[in-house]
Amino acid sequence: MPFEFNPQAKCPLFNKYLQRVLPDEDCRKVLAEYLGYIFVNNLKLEKALILYGSGANGKSVFFEVVNAILGDENICNYSLQNLTKYDSYQRAELSNKLLNYASEINGKLEASIFKQLGSGEPVEARQIYGKPFVMRGYAKLMFNCNDLPKEVEQTNAFFRRFIIIPFNQTIPEAEQDPELAKKIISSELSGVFNWVLDGLKRILEQKKFTQSTIVREQVEAYRKESDSVAMFIDEEGYSPAVNESVLLKSLFDAYKVYCNENGYRVCSSKTFSGRLKALGFESKRQEHGYVVYAKK
Numbered sequence: 001m002p003f004e005f006n007p008q009a010k011c012p013l014f015n016k017y018l019q020r021v022l023p024d025e026d027c028r029k030v031l032a033e034y035l036g037y038i039f040v041n042n043l044k045l046e047k048a049l050i051l052y053g054s055g056a057n058g059k060s061v062f063f064e065v066v067n068a069i070l071g072d073e074n075i076c077n078y079s080l081q082n083l084t085k086y087d088s089y090q091r092a093e094l095s096n097k098l099l100n101y102a103s104e105i106n107g108k109l110e111a112s113i114f115k116q117l118g119s120g121e122p123v124e125a126r127q128i129y130g131k132p133f134v135m136r137g138y139a140k141l142m143f144n145c146n147d148l149p150k151e152v153e154q155t156n157a158f159f160r161r162f163i164i165i166p167f168n169q170t171i172p173e174a175e176q177d178p179e180l181a182k183k184i185i186s187s188e189l190s191g192v193f194n195w196v197l198d199g200l201k202r203i204l205e206q207k208k209f210t211q212s213t214i215v216r217e218q219v220e221a222y223r224k225e226s227d228s229v230a231m232f233i234d235e236e237g238y239s240p241a242v243n244e245s246v247l248l249k250s251l252f253d254a255y256k257v258y259c260n261e262n263g264y265r266v267c268s269s270k271t272f273s274g275r276l277k278a279l280g281f282e283s284k285r286q287e288h289g290y291v292v293y294a295k296k
Helices: 014-020 027-036 059-070 080-084 090-094 111-121 180-187 189-206 213-225 227-238 248-262 269-278
Strands: 048-052 099-104 122-123 133-135 138-147 162-166 285-286 291-292
Touching: 014 027, 014 059, 014 180, 014 189, 027 138, 027 162, 027 189, 027 213, 048 111, 059 099, 059 138, 059 180, 059 189, 080 090, 080 138, 090 111, 090 122, 090 133, 111 122, 138 291, 180 213, 213 227, 213 291, 227 248, 227 269, 248 269, 248 291, 269 285
Parallel strands: 048 138, 048 162, 099 138
Antiparallel strands: 122 133, 285 291
């Protein structure tokens, strides 16, 4: 590690910062536990950590501090999209690293590869001009993001791999200190590392992350908001019906308009039908085409 370890070191400036940007104690515990988790190979918790929120909320300070603690030899910074591409060369760079911590999430991710990476399962990788190989014992995943990926796989296997911690405290400009990360890095890294070690001790004792109501609610909210069909049904006021129906094609056309107006990626008509069924809507083939039993 790129600092002198002192088991007695404190980090008052870091603690003050963290309490300001993350008021919930359980969220702070989970954050420390995840950074402790990156040092453990024999505890399979199958989680990726997302720090979520837009604006002046302190995520960038945390990003700089974590990068400073671990050093270039132990951390990499590739986007989730690049890591999950089937032909990705960046995925191989996770080998022999403790953590991949990227400052943003953009674009589409491949769910099947993400689930492998999030679980720490053996996964195929290759370096430029190198032969493919099966990668084991690679970096854990952590990301900052202003916007979560939309229109993703709607399965428990996908969403259970997320820990989402909201950074939703906007710091007024008068209170912002552009030198804060440098101040913490220059004087408190050993103390911050002791904070991480406290998280490591908890996770080894608990064999799981601290249960946080806020984290659970964030994941559930993401699940709903990433399902463009559920959002369409909810916002347009549709509910299941027994005697009233609408043409599936007409409903799908209205859904496409909704997605275009709100910036969602349109799913296929087959996926649309499957999502409707999962939401409790029955459909039936009639002479003029499939209908969905729904009302507004």
